[in-house]
Amino acid sequence: MDFIQVEEGQVKIKIPHFEKVSSRAPVFYNPVMELNRDLSVAALKMYRQEQEHDITICDAFGGSGIRGIRYSKEIDGVALAVVNDLNPLAVDLTRENISDNELDNVKVYRDDANMFLRKCRGKFDVVDIDPFGTPAPYVESAAASLRAGGMICVTATDTSALCGTYKKPCIRKYGAKPLRNEYCHETGLRILAGFLCRTFSKHKKYLKFQFSHSTEHYMRLYALVGKGAKNTDESLENLGYIAHCPKCLNRQVFKGMTPQIPSKCQECGEVWDVAGPLWCGKLHNSDFIEGMINILPELDLNRKNEALKLLNKCYDESNAPPTFYDLHAVCRKLKISAPPLEKIMDSIKKEGYTVSRTHFNPNGIKTDAPLNFIEKIILNNSAD
Known part of the structure; x- marks a missing residue:
């Protein structure tokens, strides 16, 4: 098997040579996600600075191991980074990449992601779910596993479902109806956020979103985990629906799981298109994003300018209402x-x-x- 060397941040890894990025690659590695990984390093570095102790991180879908290796190498105060993957070749290659980068705080496991998260309940401060496709089947295990004060990081690449190109898969996977319109990517991100909140609420846990973005073919969310029935109930009050008028472009947010939504737009009388249930609250914490912006100069990143541009835009819109024109x-x-x-x-x-x-x-x-x-x-x- 032919291998190529990849450099990202402060690490160098080797991966099998492949013609096309797909789940059929010998070991999964997506070069397009470098910006995702750059932002993840900044976000977890910011999270670590807010803690009074060293942190433990789980990369549930390790692939080549580059994400977990970068976390351990580029973030001070990582006591342990665990890389898990079901692919035996990925596990062997990750071990080799860990050795090549001279790291002693990274461990590798071969297990089903759900089984691994369930077995490691309460052991991680950060759980990162970055699968090929939908994260939906793994969120329940992450919700059961993460303790209060932890952070959940989730990537979804099934944007065709979340953005309304294929409505039935979105309803099936996320329990929500999407909308295909000019702000469908925000609607999709809010559907993903709402799904996460509903899933965590079963465990009397709630989420405080710190940073979220929709970039190219994927969506990404970072949220702190809180615990308690009362606070969880209050958090769920941010769930609701977005009603959109395809004729006049009017839109309105209706909070609640079963709100009274008029059948027609009050402005022109056209029948509403409705998306939800979804998260109607904030998707960003401006203080957290400002911290990430301040951290960026410290990091050795290939795509630093892109990361800074994205973070500045997210900071500017952090307190804005849902949807855009x-x-x-x-x-x-x-x-x-x-x-x-x-x-x-x-x-x-x-x-x-x-x-x-x-x-x-x-x-x-x-x-x-x-x-x-x-x-x-x-x-x-x-x-x-």
Whole structure:
């Protein structure tokens, strides 16, 4: 078998040569996910700084071992990083990569991810679930395993389901109906967040989301775990639905598991498209993201500029309401050309509304201004 060497962050590993990234590769490694791993290192480094003790980390789907190896090498205060994978070749290769990087705080196991998490209940501060496809079958075990004060990191690459291209798989896997529209990636991320919260709530645990993003073909969430029936019940009040009007682009958030949702849009009378249940609360903690931004200069990253650009956008939108407006979509409705985005944002700010760009869409803005006001601003700027 031919091998190639890969360099990321402070580590060098070898992986089997393969023509195409897929689950059929001898050992799974996805070069496109380097940014994901860079951000993960920054997030876990920030998490470690907030703790008063060294941390233990579980990478439940180790593959080549690069994620767990990077955690142990690039984050100070990691007492133990455990890399698990069911593939025997991946396990052997990970052991070799650990040796080549001269690490003594990384252990390797070969087990089914669910079985391993159940057996290691309460032993990890951080559980990272980054499978090929949906994380849904493994969240229950992570919820049972993680103790209060821990952190759950989850990646989903089945964006076609979460974003509404295939609705039935989303309903089947996440127990929620998606929407296929201009802000479907945010809706999908909120469906994933809501699924995590509902699953953890069975164990009287709740989640406090620190950082979340939708990038390229995947979605990623980082959340702290809290415990207690009362706080969990209060957290679940952030579940709800998003009603979207496909005709006039109006949208409204309805909180609660069974809220009274009108059948038609109050603005134009069109029948609503409804997504949910999903998470209607915050997907970011601005203080946590600011900490990640401050950490980045310390890290040796190939994609540092991309990471910083993403974090800055997420920081700006961290306190914004759910959903965003795609200015090009609004302008198509108005049958006009789109004015400069910054000009629209400045006009909205001058009227006292909050507004920010969003990492979900380069043409999107998050604002508490109503749609009819945004349209008025666009028309006024279009006439200039």
